[in-house]
Amino acid sequence: MTIYGATVVDTPGDPFAGDPAAALAEDGALLVRDGVIRARGSLAALCEAHPGEPVTRLDGGLLVPGFVDTHVHFPQIRAIGGMGLPLLEWLDRYALPEESKLADLAYARAVAAEFLDGLVASGTTSALVFGSHFAPAMDELFAAAEQRGLNITSGLVVSDRKLRPDLLSSPEAALADSADLLRRWHDRGRLRYAVTPRFSLSASDGMLDACAQLLGQDIWFTSHLNENLAEIATVTELFPGSQHYLDTYSKHGLVTARSVFAHNVHPSDAELTLLAEHDASVAHCPSSNGALGSGLFPLRRHVEHGVHVALGTDVGAGSGLFLPKEALQAYFIQQLLGPAGMSLTPVHLLYLATRAGALTLGLEDRVGDLAVGKDFDAVWLRPADGSTLAVNLRYARDTADALARIFALGTPADVAGVWVRGVRAESAAYPDPR
């Protein structure tokens, strides 16, 4: 057992339902045994109740739950920063040529390690990961995630049209390859499988039918939805009988409580209603939306329809793996929307980066906050002395204000420690400076 003395901050409540400040919780210590939080309270109280237990002091900064990224592409970790193009042209020019390289097993292995080490260095301990088009590359990702103990939900990306020929397969091959991966990796430790057509633009009805055949009781589903106007126009042409983009998935039974759709920047009210009816979720990826000029995410309409929303970095269209930066971008976008936007507090931002993601991925009983009984997946955000963030934390009025300054100024360099189910992660990218 270990007692961690820290400024422990999380959002067990829902800031979108009532007073945001009431969703925030703060304590001075956690008792952790076998990777699970066994007690929480003041440092003095935990030390008195558990005399003789070793104490690890995490002084300065905040200890928050491990971040949950609900949309990120592992094969694109080497392709961040492609500027100046909208979605479909960006895919052809930057993303898909890189994804083709994962046909090479050694390349895929290196990319998987770089991707997962990048997640850990950014404080992300759970993620819904958009996979590769190549099954052996998926074995590399799952094996490397298992080795690191991370909560990873992922699956083979399948498509049978409108992409580079080397990224296409048939519904029969996609079904066989996916079923094989699913059988070997789903529900193995902290790993789970997600059926993953790239988007209905690149998936025929036959391919979407194959996806539906894979969806068992506890299998996840993820894809893209309503990201860009040219994409939506093409989907409308390809599926003349469909009512809207979401219908291309829903008519195959692919909209469920375990479905996560990335983007949804341009939804109709009918689509929002359908998402809410099926308890499906949306991964909001603001920096990607900005980089590709996709549009300003209508968060208020999602919340008013009762659609679950969490955050995704959408690397490589997104500009990095650090989820607090994504939360800041979400805040900016809502400000830019004016009266149509939702003014987000720092409590909303912490919730979106942690518990909202856990709820979206059905992991809320295990991660997303630091309550007793949860896994000890945590990030210690402590800036270097003398940094502008350190200066600002010194002048923070209260915990919410400290969070605001972390979201405004924080970078992966401020990640002073990451715990994955109670084990402090070794990060190749950011060795512990203290």
Ligand SMILES: [Zn+2]
């Ligand atoms: Zn994406």
